[in-house]
Amino acid sequence: MPLDHRRVRGPEESQPPEVWAAAGGAGEVPEEEDAAPRDPCALRPLFARAGLLSQAEGSAYVELGGGTKVLCAAWGPREAAEPGAAAAAAGGGRLLCEFRRAPFAGRGARLRPGSAAEREAEREAAAALREALEPAVRLARYPRARLAVSALLLQDGGSALAAAISAAALALADAGVEMYDLAVGCALCRPPGPAAAWMLQPGEAEERRAAARLTVALLPALNQVSAVLGGGQGSPPDAWAQALRLGLDGCHRLYPVLRQSLLRAARRRDAAAATTA
Amino acid sequence: MAAPELLSDEGYRADGRRPAELRKVRARMGVFAQADGSAYIEQGNTKALAVVYGPHEVSGAGHRARGLRSPPSPSAPLRAPPLPLGASAPPRGLRSPPSPSAPLRAPPLPLGASAPPRAPPLPPGPLRSPSGPPLPPEPLRSLHPPGLSPFVPGTPRPPPATGAAEVRSLPGGRGPSPVPVPAPPRVCTSPPPGSVPAPVCTGPRPQMRGSRSKALPDRALVNCQYSMATFSTGERRRRPHGDRQAGELALQLKQTFEAAILTRLYPRSQIDIYVQVLQADGGNYCACVNAATLAVMDAGIPMRDYVCASSAGLAEDTPLADLSSPEEAAGGPRLVLALLPASGQIALLQLSARLHQERLEAALEAAGEACRALHAVLDRVVRERLREVAALLGD
Amino acid sequence: MASVVLSEAEKLYIVHGVQEDLRIDGRGCEDYRCAEVETDVVSNTSGSARVKLGHTDILVGVKAEMGTPKLEKPDEGYLEFFVDCSANATPEFEGRGGEELGTEIANTLYRVFSSESSIDLKSICINPREHCWVLYVDVLLLECGGNLFDAISIAVKAALFNTRIPKVRVLEDEEGSKEIELSDDPYDCIRLNVDDVPCIVTLSKIGYRHVVDATLQEEACSLASLLISVTSKGAITSMKKMGKGSLDPESIFEMMETGKRVGKSLHIALQKILDEEESLGTSRQKVGFLG
Numbered sequence: 001m002p003l004d005h006r007r008v009r010g011p012e013e014s015q016p017p018e019v020w021a022a023a024g025g026a027g028e029v030p031e032e033e034d035a036a037p038r039d040p041c042a043l044r045p046l047f048a049r050a051g052l053l054s055q056a057e058g059s060a061y062v063e064l065g066g067g068t069k070v071l072c073a074a075w076g077p078r079e080a081a082e083p084g085a086a087a088a089a090a091g092g093g094r095l096l097c098e099f100r101r102a103p104f105a106g107r108g109a110r111l112r113p114g115s116a117a118e119r120e121a122e123r124e125a126a127a128a129l130r131e132a133l134e135p136a137v138r139l140a141r142y143p144r145a146r147l148a149v150s151a152l153l154l155q156d157g158g159s160a161l162a163a164a165i166s167a168a169a170l171a172l173a174d175a176g177v178e179m180y181d182l183a184v185g186c187a188l189c190r191p192p193g194p195a196a197a198w199m200l201q202p203g204e205a206e207e208r209r210a211a212a213r214l215t216v217a218l219l220p221a222l223n224q225v226s227a228v229l230g231g232g233q234g235s236p237p238d239a240w241a242q243a244l245r246l247g248l249d250g251c252h253r254l255y256p257v258l259r260q261s262l263l264r265a266a267r268r269r270d271a272a273a274a275t276t277a
Numbered sequence: 278m279a280a281p282e283l284l285s286d287e288g289y290r291a292d293g294r295r296p297a298e299l300r301k302v303r304a305r306m307g308v309f310a311q312a313d314g315s316a317y318i319e320q321g322n323t324k325a326l327a328v329v330y331g332p333h334e335v336s337g338a339g340h341r342a343r344g345l346r347s348p349p350s351p352s353a354p355l356r357a358p359p360l361p362l363g364a365s366a367p368p369r370g371l372r373s374p375p376s377p378s379a380p381l382r383a384p385p386l387p388l389g390a391s392a393p394p395r396a397p398p399l400p401p402g403p404l405r406s407p408s409g410p411p412l413p414p415e416p417l418r419s420l421h422p423p424g425l426s427p428f429v430p431g432t433p434r435p436p437p438a439t440g441a442a443e444v445r446s447l448p449g450g451r452g453p454s455p456v457p458v459p460a461p462p463r464v465c466t467s468p469p470p471g472s473v474p475a476p477v478c479t480g481p482r483p484q485m486r487g488s489r490s491k492a493l494p495d496r497a498l499v500n501c502q503y504s505m506a507t508f509s510t511g512e513r514r515r516r517p518h519g520d521r522q523a524g525e526l527a528l529q530l531k532q533t534f535e536a537a538i539l540t541r542l543y544p545r546s547q548i549d550i551y552v553q554v555l556q557a558d559g560g561n562y563c564a565c566v567n568a569a570t571l572a573v574m575d576a577g578i579p580m581r582d583y584v585c586a587s588s589a590g591l592a593e594d595t596p597l598a599d600l601s602s603p604e605e606a607a608g609g610p611r612l613v614l615a616l617l618p619a620s621g622q623i624a625l626l627q628l629s630a631r632l633h634q635e636r637l638e639a640a641l642e643a644a645g646e647a648c649r650a651l652h653a654v655l656d657r658v659v660r661e662r663l664r665e666v667a668a669l670l671g672d
Numbered sequence: 673m674a675s676v677v678l679s680e681a682e683k684l685y686i687v688h689g690v691q692e693d694l695r696i697d698g699r700g701c702e703d704y705r706c707a708e709v710e711t712d713v714v715s716n717t718s719g720s721a722r723v724k725l726g727h728t729d730i731l732v733g734v735k736a737e738m739g740t741p742k743l744e745k746p747d748e749g750y751l752e753f754f755v756d757c758s759a760n761a762t763p764e765f766e767g768r769g770g771e772e773l774g775t776e777i778a779n780t781l782y783r784v785f786s787s788e789s790s791i792d793l794k795s796i797c798i799n800p801r802e803h804c805w806v807l808y809v810d811v812l813l814l815e816c817g818g819n820l821f822d823a824i825s826i827a828v829k830a831a832l833f834n835t836r837i838p839k840v841r842v843l844e845d846e847e848g849s850k851e852i853e854l855s856d857d858p859y860d861c862i863r864l865n866v867d868d869v870p871c872i873v874t875l876s877k878i879g880y881r882h883v884v885d886a887t888l889q890e891e892a893c894s895l896a897s898l899l900i901s902v903t904s905k906g907a908i909t910s911m912k913k914m915g916k917g918s919l920d921p922e923s924i925f926e927m928m929e930t931g932k933r934v935g936k937s938l939h940i941a942l943q944k945i946l947d948e949e950e951s952l953g954t955s956r957q958k959v960g961f962l963g
Contacts, residue, residue: 120775120779123775124775124776124779127776131913131914131915131916134916135896135916135917135918136918139916211787211788212787214911218921219918222918223920223921224918224919224920225913225918225919225920225921225924226913226918227913228898228911228912228913228919228924229911229912229913230783230910230911230912231783231784231786231787231901231909231910231911232786232787232909232910233787233788233789233907233909234907234908234909240908240911240928241925241928244921244924244925245921248921303962305961305962308961309727309729309760309814309815310727310815310817311727311761311762311815311816311817312760312815315760317960317961317962319960319962322715322716324714324960324961326760326814326961328759328760330763500766502759502766502767504756504758504759506714506731506733506756506810506812507733507735507754507756507808507810507812508714508716508717508720508733508734508735508808508810508812509714509716509733510716511716512737513735513737513808513810517756517758517812519767519768549759549763549766551758551759551760551763551766553758553760553812553814555714555731555812556714556715556716557716558716
């Protein structure tokens, strides 16, 4: 890693002061946040807009009520960089995904920007993104080509991967890539405690404290699940099945919003084309 | 120097062996089904696995796989440049175009490009620049066969790294000639850690990133990787391979086996030898050579002879064969010998720490004796295996 | 990952076979291949295990080293996973070729062990905030013949079962400086309770059915698989969909049920082997790679 000698390098790891404050016996600060128990089935307001970047072939921006902001750009089929690899891909194109966190995305210094741990986390998220999108894209229509999607997380307010999946699917669709369906992502978490119920679209604080987390992605028109990724303690025996149902239901409810934004983008583009013509 | 406690008054070593006694050797061939050849060896508590793939096309599995592997990391255009990956990214771009045609692949440039960032502390740093000062090359050049000189300064090829690498593989030429030309013993005194690297290390840091030289028109390319399991040593290792030592040992392994395998039978092809130390207790390299010999035989690749390797040390005047890890750690002289027992040719000879020249003979003799004893054991293993296989085929 | 290339006809043969609950090697859809488990194969580790499942060959070494607890959890030790996809498995893994798969598996293992109850981390804390044991779980992939994740999780559980951490005592003198004393007796050690350590069950969707423990050939026929980690009590600790296909929601629920059922019996079988091996004690003849 290239060292930046002009700056004072901070320590490799840093911790939010809350860790120490809590140990000092001070009251649990984050408790008050969820003083009012929220409806576990409630979705946070979602804002989606497609086609907002002029340089990228397709782009989308998704914002969740809690403050999660994701910007996605997609590039349509390009010639595959490695001819050998393209031949090995059995005729189908390849989808390259990238997921990056902006250095200012997190509230606490969870991971030092640019650290190996953060790169690792980004790479894992990128792999999850690819697995979620691959079933939605008609890769067989793009032999020997590659499609690229880049997601930039501007602000992490919880459910970041789910928002990125939705945004990336929108961006691909906006780029005119042939797809079977949009992939809609939805996150859930279960707070600690034996009787706690799963909640849809957790905020960042809820996500951090959660005993179990789950991200699902659905292709709603086909009713196919394209991603399931979760771990933790889902105490009652069929808790995970419940969570999955809840999450898929959430995806179905988010679908119209995403479709609307896509339609609006298409209309805007038509209008723009009409004025220039 | 050689600590007296290496040998008790009664003439026994710490683990109860006599000076010339080997540790118990157990070996098995054909451990894995998917590899072309594989073998496992235990020498005392040192355990090593060797796997052989090939001979196959040079542009084969390894290269294509890399092509496959690299893309999943987000495409280069999307990626911000300053990442450390940046250093290795350009070679990828460069390496890919050559496509299937074998001789084109692995152009020298990418290797040079990827080598410098990994090797800042090496003394030969100034040597690396193509128009380097004329002063340092001299001592270096004298150590190498004359074939090297055209490569060193002022060649249009920027990386002396590759230049030197080719030289490394050239000495292999001494082996492949069927006439038993006595191989020039390579005595390299690698000094204790901390001092100036020995001549062995003056070349590029071997990078076991696959075959970097082109397919050789007249013989097979031997490609080696030496790795140690992270849990193999007393203290946990951070990574299994890719460090300096592993690279150096892999290079030595390559040289050893280039001398032993009849590489001329397989022009334009590649033979991969991967060794893995599972448990380290002294003589790791030797165990790996022995395992690799068995694996190469298991793969059915013709060799001139077995390659048997053993280490030897000295306790006062008594030579000790097959050093264990505490004996290696005692800091006495250590001789590593890889021998082709039938012809008596030396494939590799390495001496670390200082040793009076008069004692060299004795240590060498002890190591040679140990190699011959190992040869008998390995030969038995091979014959047994052959009987097994023959019996299975017969049914 | 190592993979095989199959013709359409071969794929069809496998898919049709699975439909009839008869797989190419004669197994049913919910049968595992014969697995060989051996513990304590590498003597300079705290615990080790080798698992051979069909052609998949995994060696796991657990090393306990002293470290400082993580700040968020000052009274707990922690586990570190590292997966080395060695070139032994396939030449593709040479150099850094195996790194990507290695980190993917390591991340999966972190997620599998993310449930707090899977292993009692408090028991490997020496003194809070200062010292704890760090268990480095190093997985070495020697050969891959399908169903890597399951084999690795079995090996990890066996190695953790085999792990013996030396007991230490913390001595505190008058000035409050602490000294750590290692017990001299090698048999005086902590064992880990692995009852709640989950195993991964990978269910590969082939045609309309799903199979467990897919071979390389079957993996080539499967577009999507669901990876579930199940404890011996049948509780799920993590889920992940793998592969480039998608799954029907209903089939996911079915797969989860199958996973739980298969996982439970897998745990029982594994525990039986481990206990058997344990009861033999030192009289057990070590086979290692020589067998």
